[in-house]
Amino acid sequence: MKKILLAGFFVVLLVGLPITAFLLQKPQELRSRATAATVLSFSPVSSPSNPIAKKVGDTIPLDIMINPGTNAISTLKLQLHFDPGKFQGVGTSPFVPSSTSFPTIVEGPVYNSNSGDFVVTISVGSDPTKAIRTTTKVGTLTLTAANPTDATASIVSFGSSTQALSVASTDQASENVLATATPAYITISAIPTPTLIPTHTPTPLPTDTPTPTPILTPSPTLFSFTVFLHGIGDSGDNANPTSNSLSNKNPQHQAHTITVSVYNTTNQLVINKLGTITYNPDDGDYTGVVPMGTTLTTGDYTIKIKADSYLQKRIPAIVHIVPATTMNMPTVSLIAGETTGDNVISILDYNMLLGCYSDLLPPTFCDANKQVLTDLNDDGNVNQIDYNLFLREITVQNGD
Numbered sequence: 001m002k003k004i005l006l007a008g009f010f011v012v013l014l015v016g017l018p019i020t021a022f023l024l025q026k027p028q029e030l031r032s033r034a035t036a037a038t039v040l041s042f043s044p045v046s047s048p049s050n051p052i053a054k055k056v057g058d059t060i061p062l063d064i065m066i067n068p069g070t071n072a073i074s075t076l077k078l079q080l081h082f083d084p085g086k087f088q089g090v091g092t093s094p095f096v097p098s099s100t101s102f103p104t105i106v107e108g109p110v111y112n113s114n115s116g117d118f119v120v121t122i123s124v125g126s127d128p129t130k131a132i133r134t135t136t137k138v139g140t141l142t143l144t145a146a147n148p149t150d151a152t153a154s155i156v157s158f159g160s161s162t163q164a165l166s167v168a169s170t171d172q173a174s175e176n177v178l179a180t181a182t183p184a185y186i187t188i189s190a191i192p193t194p195t196l197i198p199t200h201t202p203t204p205l206p207t208d209t210p211t212p213t214p215i216l217t218p219s220p221t222l223f224s225f226t227v228f229l230h231g232i233g234d235s236g237d238n239a240n241p242t243s244n245s246l247s248n249k250n251p252q253h254q255a256h257t258i259t260v261s262v263y264n265t266t267n268q269l270v271i272n273k274l275g276t277i278t279y280n281p282d283d284g285d286y287t288g289v290v291p292m293g294t295t296l297t298t299g300d301y302t303i304k305i306k307a308d309s310y311l312q313k314r315i316p317a318i319v320h321i322v323p324a325t326t327m328n329m330p331t332v333s334l335i336a337g338e339t340t341g342d343n344v345i346s347i348l349d350y351n352m353l354l355g356c357y358s359d360l361l362p363p364t365f366c367d368a369n370k371q372v373l374t375d376l377n378d379d380g381n382v383n384q385i386d387y388n389l390f391l392r393e394i395t396v397q398n399g400d
Contacts, residue, residue: 036177037069038164040138042156042184051153054145056190059090062156064138071166071177072131074391075384076102077121077359079159080141084116086154086188090142097122097139101132106387110360119161119360121384126350128167128391145188157183165388169239172246173231173389174377220324221292223260223303226285227277228333229310231377231389234284235333239392244284251378254279256307260290262321263302271295277307289326296321303329304400309373310334312343312399335399337390339373343399345390353390359383 043063046052054060066073080095089095093109095118108120122139124130143156158181166177228235232251236244255278262270275290303319306312317330337345339352355365356374359381363371366382376386 035070035170036175036179038071038073038166038177039067039069039180039182040158040162040164040178041065041067041180041182042141043137046153046185048153048185051185051187054186054188056145056148056188058145058188060087060143060145060186062141062143062184064095064141065135066132066138066164067135068132068164068166068177069179070168071164071171072128072133072168073124073164073177074128074131074167075106075121075123075163075165075388076138077161077163077165077384078119078138079161080118080156081159082116082143082156083154084114084146086145086147086149087116087143087156087186088146089113089116089118090144093120094118094143095120095139095141098137101136102138106354106384107357108360117159119159121357121359123387126347126391128394131167145186147188148190149186149188153185153187155183155185157181163384165384167239167388167392170243172240172243173237173392174246174248174385220294221296221321222326223275223290223292224287224326224328225258225260225275225277225290225305226287226329226331227258227305227307228285228331229256229307229378230334230336230393231385232284233279233281233286237389237392238335238395241333247284248377248379249281249284251279252375252380253372253378256286258288258290259306259312260292261304261306261312262292262296263304265300267302270301285331294323296323298322305332305334306343306399307334308341309339309376310336311338311345311396314400335393335396336376337393338399339370345394345397350390353382353387356382357387 043065093111102122104123104125106121106123110119162181163176164178171177230237232248234244235247236242255276258275258277260273260275264270273290273292275288277286277288280287300318300320303315304312313332313334315329315332321327337349339349352370353374356363356370374382376389
């Protein structure tokens, strides 16, 4: 299914990204007013005192509705649960998402008819301007009444893994903005013979493989860097740069390799060097000293740095270099989502992210290196958090 969707995303992303970048570039507030305001519910509405009444053998369509409140929902992970002794899911996938509000199935579905559990991750697609901002139908869960209930109604509920992720400027990439999830209450009369569907067990996910750190030779001229990586430590993201409470505080990779490029006053490349920055948990940033060799002469230069999975960024100042000294560079933040090494966030990066997405099922097209590159918040998983962070970052598509 992912391969079919990718062809459509190519056209949507090529057209939508420039428009998206223009529409979403807004001044950021100094303080975040993030609120978990999203509500999930079933329609028709029911309660313990006013349940939905059905007979054995009846089909029970339940529309899932989402009210985002002040959030802007881009990605939704649904975990649905029902009593398999009372209900059966219709078909191999009892839930069908709305093609207008959530056209992209990012991962799944995973359905276990024996336990009555269903999990799927869906999205508005690659264009964050399509984020859900008003009460909207998510899709329909269709069940069959299998056995009668007692005096108490049986419950169809949202599981604890249910997540709603937002691209609103007051929210964060990894923030679950789900405030309330209201279940459905159903009574059933009569006794039919249930039909069970075989259980599907997901294959275990592959483990992450660290990227080796290069060994560099010390040199007389040293550049000292302080770098924030979006989605990690004390760094926010493009949509909300000032909030970082939910950014990953325990990255899998304590060190990152960076490329340092030095340009003269006529914008000619003078030298490229590799260096290492290391995570500082106390300050939530990455720091490191990069040896630059002995060829640089005294003068004014422009410095740019690049890390895997991040756009190249220009140090925000003209740097006056004095050879054989340690130069303290201004602090810089790097934008996540550039996974292919071309210094552009594009459909190619989006496709690689989808190929490595593996929250519920094994990735469809991924190796150890791609796994590391697409794990944008470096928590060891490529899932809805990385997907949402990618959508929040594409307001900037080109590196410096």
